[in-house]
Amino acid sequence: MSESKAFILGCSGQTLLREEIRFYRGECPWGFILFARNISEPEQIRDLVAGLRDCVGREDAPIFIDQEGGRVQRLRPPLAPNYPPAAAIGEIYQRDHEAGLRAAWLHGRLHGFDLARYGVTADCLPVLDVPVENASDVIGERAYGRDPEVVARLGRAAAEGLMAGGVLPVMKHIPGHGRALVDTHFELPTVHEPLEQLRQHDFIPFRALNDLPAAMTAHVVFDAIDPKGPATTSAKVVADIIRGEIGFDGLLMSDDISMKALAGDFSDRAAVILNAGVDIVLHCNGVMEEMRAIASKVKALEGEAAKRAERALSVIGAGHKDSEDELRAEFAQYFAIMA
Incomplete structure (x- = not known):
């Protein structure tokens, strides 16, 4: 077995191509990510995951x-x-705090049941971004609300629900995506808010959940901290804010580096991200040419990054022996879920 390298990759379709198999065997990414294009029916998903x-x-x-x-x-x-x-x-929480917290936990726990069926072991949840007025709707209803303390409480409950199901939660998008005025899939946003305001608002949920095992960065420039580049590529944001002020010492992975918010070719993007202190590069679209370019700059997962990765993996397991039917029935009291 080759030593794992510090990246997570997608694949192009529902079955692995010979070229992909050779590439993954040679480069040995630490993990993989699935998208809708990779999914059709239960056995296909299980076979793909096993492959x-x-x-x-x-x-x-x-x-x-x-x-x-x-x-x-x-x-x-x-x-x-x-x-x-x-x-x-978040709306349930506004009416009844205890009900909202329970609904958030159930939400995570039920995802755990669903993912376990297919061998999926990590969910990029909870979203801890706190939207503000006039922000891009790229976050929008994905956020628990506009009160950072509420976002922290509900995010904590959702993460605990996932972990109760043996699933690794990945909080996002650290140190905060809620002020972005444009969608980072297409453009790079710059936030002009003073640092003190960021401390009193945007950073709060991440600081409150800084003990979680994994987090995903924001492709957002905070010009009060580092006007030259987004958090994902900024050594100053990673060291001073994410590791420093927020106090997060878990596994730090980038958001998808194929998003248009980032500049440069893919080998340069990967190198800059890792040099900034991010532990793992995430590339999602399964395009072989891009993956090869990234692989040319990504090294073995080692040192503190490897220790963080091991701690993150330790969260993954069989899950508590909860009654799925009972929990789904309880959740249905809060929401009408269409099958």
């Missing part, structure tokens, strides 16, 4: 997915129910 792990010779290779609920949900009926977005949980 990805076989390529790297590690049964514990984490398989990530964006399974939030609402408009960001890769597994859809009949593979998994349609779930409400985070904002709907």
Whole structure:
């Protein structure tokens, strides 16, 4: 078995191409991520997941997915129910705090049941961004609300629900995406807010959940901290804010580096991200030419990054022996889920 390298990759379709198998075996990414293009029916997903792990010779290779609920949900009926977005949980919380916290926990726990069926072991959830007026709707209803303390409480409950199901939660987008005026899939946003305001608002949920095992960076420039580049590529943001002020010492992965918010060719993007102190580079679209360019600059996962990765993997397991039917019935008291 080759030593794992510090990146997470996607694949192009529902079955692995020979070229992909050779590439993954040679480069040995630490983990993989699935999107809707990779998903059709239960056995196909299980076979794909098993094939990805076989390529790297590690049964514990984490398989990530964006399974939030609402408009960001890769597994859809009949593979998994349609779930409400985070904002709907926030609305429950506004009416009844205890009910909202329970709904958030159930939301995470039920995702755990769904993902375990297919061998998926990591969910890019909770979203801890706090939107502001006039921000891009790229976050929108994916957020639990506009009060950072509420976002922190509900995000904590969702993360604990995932971990109760043996799934690794990945909080995003650290240190905060809520003020972005444009969609980072297409443009690079710059936030002009003073640092003190960021401390008193945007950073709060991440600081409150700084003990979680994994986080994903924001492709957002904070010009009060580093006007030259987004958090994902900024050594100053990573060291002073994410590791420093926020106090996060878990596994730090980039957001998808194929997004148009980032500049430069893919080999340069990967090098700059790792040099900034991010532990893992994430590339999602499965385009072989881009993956090869990234692989040319990504090294073995080692040192503190490897220790953080091991701690993150330790969260993954069989899950508590909860009654799925009972928990789904309880959740249905809060939401009407369409199968």
